[in-house]
Amino acid sequence: MTKLKPSDKALVPFVSVDHMMQLIHTVGLEPMMQGLAECIETDFKRWEVFDKTPRVASHSATGVIELMPTSDGEVYGFKYVNGHPDNTKGGLQTVTAFGLLADVSNGYPVLLSEMTILTAMRTAATSALVARYLAPKDSKVMAMIGNGAQSEFQSIAMKAIVGIEEVRLYDIDPAATRKCAANLAGSGLRVVPCDSAEEAILGAQIITTCTADKQYATILTDNMVGSGVHINAIGGDCPGKTELAPAILHRSDIFVEFPEQTRIEGEIQQLDADHPVTELWQVMTGQARGRTSDKQITLFDSVGFAIEDFSALRYVREKAAETQLFHPLDLLADPDDPRDLFGMLQRAGRA
Template identity: 55%
Template sequence: MTQYIDVQDVAEIVQREGLPQMIAAMASYIESDYRDWKSFDKSARVASHSTVGVIELMPTANEALYAFKYVNGHPQNTFSALPTVMAFGVLADVGTGFPLLLSEMTLLTAIRTAAMSALAASRLARKSSRSMAMIGNGSQSEFQAIAFHSMLGIREIRLYDTDIEASQKLKRNLAAFPGLEVTISQTAEHAVRGADIVTTVTADKTNATILRPEMVEPGMHVNAVGGDCPGKTELHPEVLSLARVVVEYEPQTRIEGDIQQMPADFPVTEFHQIVSGAQPGRTSEQEVTVFDSVGFALEDFSALRYLRDLGQRHGVGHELNLVPTLHDPKDLYALVRPGSSQSGVIDKGSKVQAKAALA
């Protein structure tokens, strides 16, 4: 049987584990998989664009497991009481193709994106970083703030969003973290001034210039999360020219990231090169660094792998009869044979044996 973990299941796991602890543990799973970079199938995600948004499939696999995520991005969804981003994912056994896990990934993606951002910043930001500006205060902003507070020791966050209610919402939610000072800025310029780290996580599908070169200071690390599809950027091109730019998977980021604005030979470093030691992390206190993050399938693979482990540990989730399990695997017709009463389905004991064989 396929393990099924829904939204409430993930929320329950977060309550049991604690969100900061989950973010740190997921970052560890992601880092482990980046160390194993060469063993993964890699491709840019498959995207279906429309005038109002995008729907994407994000697949990857190693020798043992296959994973994919279905995810959308529709900035106007909030006017229809729907999330801007919605997602689900599958983890399957490569040896048989059997789907081991079907899971919600809207909440899980917010957690894995925050984990990836903090993981990259742990290599690229100054170790002394204690302040961050957060430009864009929507549904992923709490996760980003908590990740940087818990993993990097950020103590001060200045918020800016064109929607003041979004900033007020974020400030209320972060009040549960007494070691974190949160203020709302009236302009992006004010929020960014003097910040060690700048996180941009806006939703509009447009070539925006959230961060301009005059706003960048020596030693700053930019965590650019919101530019994640063709025609959607957040950084002025000169900001990229000033910085050392790190990406997840270069062929995908050239299409979807902020570097889509740059020449094809614009130099970038893939994150796995830093994890493996082939390239250094931050090279000086004065270096400006940019993590041009668009989200990569390997990170979803890590998230699903981690969630499967957590679901089994906590006994959370449900068994789902997603694919038939038959007495005779060549006799699918047995399920619909007149008068069969589904006699072709194997009994529960045999299902347990089949499940154990795939574990």
């Protein structure tokens, strides 16, 4: 029996960049943010079942390439992601990513997906999910400091998940603010471009910082931050890269994804290794307390964790199947007789 067409198991559903964009528009940007946040929350609430391997990094003079694997015992996932700060000079993305899910029981991949856009989506969905737990009740205004690739996603997610009505934009580059404001024009948010970080945080209950410098920068100084706000710190996400003055960290209650990773990559790399932090999954399961007073400064020291990618891929796997927005990729060899790989190769030569 000669069979040259691969079986279903050998064809791995592939969600391209184009399909991912179509998927977002088919589901709707805000509903997809909500759906992603729901998957992430579900997975954070079952935190203990996950295999939490540290990411495997390959560093070079110009950047880093990382593999971020995890597994819940039934499904295995990993993300490939690079970080090359100088890429933008050549018109390339600083960060590109793709991801994969596989069936733990037989090791066969079940989804390959672009993750450059999906990572932007899941990062924003995570921020907004965390803000729903930690930001002051009825937060309506967010300061968005740093108006790069992540800024619109953050704004939309905070609208969809927290109910934010106004974003106040600031970037050291006014062109970035103009771009962000233009992109958010039809979003339903009130968009206020500002001339300084100080102006941006006026009246904001949530302050999101997302700047890209790979250096110890001080985007927020101590005297800028009043009591009662929630700080969503996205940009400090690798060794040597932070955004907040240490004094702010000392005034804040700090919440993190995975302490082992955040102490190396996050804002808290500026603090002692035993500085107290609260794990978000424990807040979500009720094992730890989130915001406890109106005066408290809460800080989400976001670095991005493999489980969030896993949750996002899980969501995409389901939605891609529903919408048929994928290509079947001929990635796995599938001989009729598993021992007869060579015979399959020979028959292909004759065909």
